[in-house]
Amino acid sequence: MNTEVAGVQLGVAQAGIKEAAHDDLVVIALAPGTRTSALVTQNAFRAAPAQLAEAHLVLAEALPRYLLINTGNANAGTGEAGMQSAGDCCAALAQLTETDATAVLPFSTGVIGELLPAGQISAALPAALDDLRDTGWERAAGAILTTDTRAKLRSTEVELHRQRCRITGIAKGAGMICPNMATMLAFVATDAAIEAPLLDELLLDAVQASFNRITVDGDTSTNDAVTLSATGQSGIEITAGSEHAEHFARALTTLMIELAQDIVRDGEGASKFVEIRVIGGESEAACDQVARTVAHSPLVKTALFASDPNWGRILAAIGRAGLEDLDTDSVSIHLNDVLIAEHGARAASYTEEKGQEAMAPGDLLIDIALNRGDAEAVIWTTDLSYDYVRINAEYRT
């Protein structure tokens, strides 16, 4: 797969933060003039690196030169010492590359509450810098994983009036996944040139349609972050309100949805990929609320794991989602194409066989029609399996 984005180089190294010999450090070098937009978690216990990345982005006037990412340690719940440690890592990279520390955006993922070993990271930085290359996306995608079982790398070429630009992105995340106005770690770059307000807008819109639509366990991380960097080296300029902007936004959103769905498919212990679509609500927020209530219901999730078309649990979850004056008679539920419930009861046409058949595939659509408005919302999620419990009883987030 061709993933290269002109103006972006990636290098990996082993800093020894993870116990086994494993790449756990990534440096992403951005060519001068590359404009970057970032969104970080809304969790009140925002990790030190997430706070510092936000601050540096402002100080660097959206033109940072390096993204510095480590796995194995989230540097969250580490107070003042954690902030110091994140700053030390940025300073070390800045010194080696003769830039300002504010030109470095730090990102961390892994165990919460352990102090980040800045010394180990600094010591491994020269190796990561030596490793910088245009083709480094795949190895970088592998080096940022924690409980993930698969790397998440997506790339697409966008054709804009016979010119082409590329968008490539990597992401990590399998547990503590319920991004809210932010996302898991994801780093996306393009060789198009995009002015600041449009870049922010494109990122926010794409995140709303992708990472903010997924949930594995309802737990919003302290370290979620996503960046979008535009190097401009393709020579294509994208301006607000243009046809190019519209076209680019579609391609970016599609790529981010792919990355977001990759995270769900690799969700901890996941054996099912489930799309929950709620239509006919009075507002998008109401539809979203119903979709999330169903997506987070442990009873629905365990039924999905068992491939049990247990529509009663879906119905109970809809009923407790907090919609005012919900007329249960007007609610209908489909599993894929099978109508399972309507008028507050099992559909007359429904048979257990049809339900079993609909539940069998690994990919499933739960389609809920509220019939009280025109709004809709979609959420992507997984089931709840023995392996989810095993992974999280064994692993210390």
Next chain:
Amino acid sequence: MNTEVAGVQLGVAQAGIKEAAHDDLVVIALAPGTRTSALVTQNAFRAAPAQLAEAHLVLAEALPRYLLINTGNANAGTGEAGMQSAGDCCAALAQLTETDATAVLPFSTGVIGELLPAGQISAALPAALDDLRDTGWERAAGAILTTDTRAKLRSTEVELHRQRCRITGIAKGAGMICPNMATMLAFVATDAAIEAPLLDELLLDAVQASFNRITVDGDTSTNDAVTLSATGQSGIEITAGSEHAEHFARALTTLMIELAQDIVRDGEGASKFVEIRVIGGESEAACDQVARTVAHSPLVKTALFASDPNWGRILAAIGRAGLEDLDTDSVSIHLNDVLIAEHGARAASYTEEKGQEAMAPGDLLIDIALNRGDAEAVIWTTDLSYDYVRINAEYRT
């Protein structure tokens, strides 16, 4: 244990709704003049029996003569046919006992979405009536169970100025437990005489402090219901505003808390009983919100299962609970008596050994101080284990 409440008789029978030979039908007969108050689930998909019980209670002017309870079938998500079926059962019991159908309050628990076999229940009613006895509480407590592993029966004697009255109650529930302004099935009776408005008030207050403070899986049932019946046969009269009322309310609340905690201790797959106490919030609602977010976090729950003092997950859950402008520096967390986190980081005095020790017992207190107000709230919950997944992948709610 002496459980008898003068004026209350209980009888059980096998109606064959559960597959194995098992008591699954309970009739509770209330002496004439017994005043009953009831609260039912706020789930929009309220089951037919819950709706009918509410309606009958009004029509019977709070003086119903019979509570009719079946397990094995929830008669929820059954539409018009379900309402008809619940009505038929009430009519059958009314005919046998020469009362009005509105004098019967029906309650069902078990699988959602299957039509209640009214014929089977009607056929078993004579056996249940033959079985009526003052000492029937224990067998009734056993006959209403579903995935519960233990009967939940509590009784207490209240001494009021040298007179005595008794309060006895039974409850069922192990999964789909997150009562909200209502509860799981619970039936409580006293031989005191209590006027209507006070009876309702006593029930509501006690439920708020007990059943509404527990959660196993965050899933609010379609069939939750609790009743409080006052036969008056002890000769003790309890009037609003009296010292007796205060004394009685305390005893009633204590008994309901015991029943509610019995449900949590028998929660599906539960290996831990966890009290989450949030203090120092700006309002009780805010404290409740934090406590519930921690209680529902699958990552916190799996860490509890693993007896892993993973305070980072607790901190992440507090951070996503939606409090405005939470100053994370002012939050502190104790596990039992061990201070684990303060100032947004691990406490200086904390050691892994102390944490392990605090996590070891089956009963655990997570004490969260927000330090931004005077309000507090408590929630009782369980861990998330392999057995929770097994039970809910195998059992059809």
